[in-house]
Amino acid sequence: MKNDLTERQKDFFEKLCMVFKQKALPSYEIIKNEFGYKSKNSIKQYVEILKNKGFLVQENENLYVSSEYLGAKLVSSYVKAGFASIMDDKIEKRISFDLLLGINNPSTFVFKVSGDSMVDVGIFDGDYVTIKKTQVANFGDIVLAIVDNEFTLKTYKKDEKGLYLKPENKEYPIIRPKNSLSIFGVAVGITRKIG
Amino acid sequence: MKNDLTERQKDFFEKLCMVFKQKALPSYEIIKNEFGYKSKNSIKQYVEILKNKGFLVQENENLYVSSEYLGAKLVSSYVKAGFASIMDDKIEKRISFDLLLGINNPSTFVFKVSGDSMVDVGIFDGDYVTIKKTQVANFGDIVLAIVDNEFTLKTYKKDEKGLYLKPENKEYPIIRPKNSLSIFGVAVGITRKIG
DNA sequence: ACTTATTATGTACAAATGTACATAATATTA
DNA sequence: TAATATTATGTACATTTGTACATAATAAGT
Numbered sequence: 446m447k448n449d450l451t452e453r454q455k456d457f458f459e460k461l462c463m464v465f466k467q468k469a470l471p472s473y474e475i476i477k478n479e480f481g482y483k484s485k486n487s488i489k490q491y492v493e494i495l496k497n498k499g500f501l502v503q504e505n506e507n508l509y510v511s512s513e514y515l516g517a518k519l520v521s522s523y524v525k526a527g528f529a530s531i532m533d534d535k536i537e538k539r540i541s542f543d544l545l546l547g548i549n550n551p552s553t554f555v556f557k558v559s560g561d562s563m564v565d566v567g568i569f570d571g572d573y574v575t576i577k578k579t580q581v582a583n584f585g586d587i588v589l590a591i592v593d594n595e596f597t598l599k600t601y602k603k604d605e606k607g608l609y610l611k612p613e614n615k616e617y618p619i620i621r622p623k624n625s626l627s628i629f630g631v632a633v634g635i636t637r638k639i640g
Numbered sequence: 641m642k643n644d645l646t647e648r649q650k651d652f653f654e655k656l657c658m659v660f661k662q663k664a665l666p667s668y669e670i671i672k673n674e675f676g677y678k679s680k681n682s683i684k685q686y687v688e689i690l691k692n693k694g695f696l697v698q699e700n701e702n703l704y705v706s707s708e709y710l711g712a713k714l715v716s717s718y719v720k721a722g723f724a725s726i727m728d729d730k731i732e733k734r735i736s737f738d739l740l741l742g743i744n745n746p747s748t749f750v751f752k753v754s755g756d757s758m759v760d761v762g763i764f765d766g767d768y769v770t771i772k773k774t775q776v777a778n779f780g781d782i783v784l785a786i787v788d789n790e791f792t793l794k795t796y797k798k799d800e801k802g803l804y805l806k807p808e809n810k811e812y813p814i815i816r817p818k819n820s821l822s823i824f825g826v827a828v829g830i831t832r833k834i835g
Numbered sequence: 836a837c838t839t840a841t842t843a844t845g846t847a848c849a850a851a852t853g854t855a856c857a858t859a860a861t862a863t864t865a
Numbered sequence: 866t867a868a869t870a871t872t873a874t875g876t877a878c879a880t881t882t883g884t885a886c887a888t889a890a891t892a893a894g895t
Contacts, residue, residue: 469664471700484874505666519750540750542737542831555714567762636737637830679844
């Protein structure tokens with residue numbers, strides 16, 4: 446029911462995606478001119494079909510390309526099985542890292558890591574860490590904590606002596622709070638730009 | 641020039657951000673009803689000001705909240721200096737991982753890593769790797785390559801014996817192509833969801 | 836207190852918009 | 866070939882849209 450589009454409909458939709466990616470569709474008149482049609486009803490007819498089949502979605506009086514068709518192409522992890530899958534651009538799903546990490550949530554923020562105290566869990570200098578604000582954390586969570594008035598990203602732990610923070614790097618000692626330790630938030634994602 | 645908004649204007653803008661985040665603004669009439677005004681000219685007046693000051697931008701006949709005010713709050717890396725900065729939500733910049741990694745580029749795609757052959761460079765099982773398609777890579781780049789008809793993510797290297805692929809895990813041996821080695825793309829980003 | 840901006844509301848109107856209806860050309864299917 | 870679906874174009878029209886103009890009420894600055 447989803448993919449039974451004619452060639453022309455597919456072409457039309459792909460052009461829409463290219464031109465109006467994650468923007469609201471403009472008026473039929475404008476699309477008409479942009480695409481070289483002579484009647485805005487041609488556009489209406491296409492849009493109607495694409496809307497019914499779920500390729501376009503309505504939101505706040507505006508039409509958008511459905512989020513399934515935005516974001517990066519997410520290729521299945523069993524790439525090995527045969528690379529025809531990527532070649533053919535037979536894409537399973539689309540992904541958005543912003544959505545994945547809930548970046549737009551007001552209680553979520555991002556900061557850039559400095560230092561190598563967490564390399565053993567794959568957090569490197571320069572990585573972006575997405576933090577979700579919360580006062581409570583589970584032991585074992587990677588947290589952004591405030592220890593003795595300093596911010597630090599460490600693993601939240603507890604032993605018989607009490608709460609402490611563990612750097613994930615054998616060369617660093619664990620941190621036991623002298624005065625105070627409070628949780629600012631929990632790490633929910635790591636993002637690294639290479640090159 | 642950017643932040644000289646009155647309290648009401650700020651409130652209005654923040655409400656806009658909340659409700660129409662990364663969507664095109666609907667008509668004044670709709671915003672009017674949504675926000676409880678009685679004249680759509682109230683909306684027009686606010687929008688006019690916000691547009692002039694760069695908080696709203698026009699695109700394809702539609703208005704959007706400027707991208708500066710979308711995405712996650714990016715806190716400066718020198719968080720240590722004093723945590724008032726986060727507390728006050730005195731945010732420097734906004735960030736979008738989708739933009740950062742160029743996820744929407746047609747020649748870019750994402751796949752999920754399986755295996756631990758790259759843990760030494762902080763790429764773990766389950767991480768998302770963003771790949772930019774290209775046939776050429778520099779030695780030292782992390783590439784998605786096709787060796788003897790199999791896809792694999794490794795570091796691209798060369799020595800006196802020729803080209804080879806290096807797993808970034810001491811427990812794995814290097815891979816020398818028996819028949820063929822071709823580059824499919826270069827890793828441009830790593831994204832990990834925690835929890 | 837006086838003066839000036841900001842804010843809220845209203846009216847009027849030309850232009851643009853979506854939709855309905857109609858028609859013919861072209862593909863597709865039976 | 867006949868019958869049906871898709872595609873392209875056009876006309877007509879009520880509704881909606883943005884804008885201009887006008888007026889108070891409120892807030893801010895002097």
